[in-house]
Amino acid sequence: MRSVQKSIQPLCAPFLHPKHTTRIQLSCATQPPLWARSFHASASLRVVDLAYRLHDDQGKAKGDPIVMIHGLFGSKRNNQSVGNALARLLARPVYALDTRNHGESPHSHPHTYTALAEDVEAFLAKHGLRNATLIGHSMGAKTVMAMALRNPDCCANIIPVDNAPVDAALSSDFPKFAQGMQQVEKAQPKTQRQADGVLEPYAKDLPVRQFLLTNLARPEPGAALKFRIPIGTLSKSLGHMADFPFRNPDEVQFTKRALFIRGTKSHYVSDEVLPIIGRFFPRFELVDIDAGHWVISEKPDEFIQAVVKFLQEKED
Incomplete structure (x- = not known):
């Protein structure tokens, strides 16, 4: 370090972002x-x-x-x-x-x-x-x-x-992560291992998948795992996060x-x-x-x- x-x-000269000229x-x-x-x-x-x-x-x-x-x-x-x-x-x-x-x-x-x-x-x-x-x-x-x-x-x-x-544009990884998390919800996995298998094509690194899967929760006993975060809302907000x-x-x-x-x-x-x-x-x-x-x-x-x-x- x-x-x-x-x-x-x-x-x-004043710095202006090329996307915007409004104050x-x-x-x-x-x-x-x-x-x-x-x-x-x-x-x-x-x-x-x-x-x-x-x-x-x-x-x-x-x-x-x-x-x-x-x-x-x-x-x-x-x-x-x-x-x-x-x-x-x-x-x-x-x-x-x-x-x-x-x-x-x-x-x-x-x-x-x-x-x-x-x-x-x-x-x-x-x-x-x-x-x-x-x-x-x-x-x-x-x-x-x-x-x-x-x-x-x-x-x-x-x-x-x-x-x-x-x-600045977000890393291309983030849209992939969001897409993978949406696929996990569609699959309705019962275990973390099943969810990890669905997510793997979208997030190759195990530590990243483990990080994303910390958001999984089981709404009630026996139910499929679901993300506690609103994946749809966050997916639509990726552009805002780049601004x-x-x-x-x-x-x-x-x-x-x-x-x-x-x-x-x-x-x-x-x-x-x-x-x-x-x-x-x-x-x-x-x-x-x-x-x-x-x-x-x-x-x-x-x-x-x-x-x-x-x-x-x-x-x-």
Whole structure:
């Protein structure tokens, strides 16, 4: 693992994503906190009450909170061991969330970064979480970036993992995963082994299949296994997950600290997007970990080391 600090000066010309030339409008939205506002001019979306798991080292973690947000098709279960470790090493409580349409949280339309951000903002307000560190992987990374840009006061700092603040196509694997999961439901398997056999043509790697199949549940004794997540809704939302709701870093920035962690074998945070990251997040730091897109599960020790080092450093 190598750690490189980046502080990229703004480029002369404003950066505009080629897909969009419109600007984002800010207006008042959800309450209570004053910083909870929508980045659409329309009324706020319906917020859902997110399920979570608290890791607080048996009540000994009393510092500022850490909030962890999983990636697409994930859940709070993915961050259990890492959450326990961070709570113990940093003496800070870690809240591992299930986003809408994932884990034990409610299912709701739409599944966009606007909706995800508003849900997490409402969670922070409901639980009185101030000065939080927001950590997000993949879909969760774009969620915490969007939150930081639209409402800088909602957090102390952010740690996006293997994603960037740009419109970029998802890996072709994700549509295959969604298709395979739909085939699993059609097959009505009675066992995990049967479900794995159906899914294998769509997800060749066993660890990936095991990750996806953690979403299976049996509604009642003797019934076929079904996914607890709404596969249809998420399949239709893949385009939204490729987008990023902010286009122009000349209009909005997050000037607090940000740690970007990327997998060196992943394509989601290429060197070409680093100047864009630097313009949205001028105090960002970069850590490379020898891993693919699933950085946290592939290299948990290196990930924990990077997070602990970042959060133990004193502010300038």
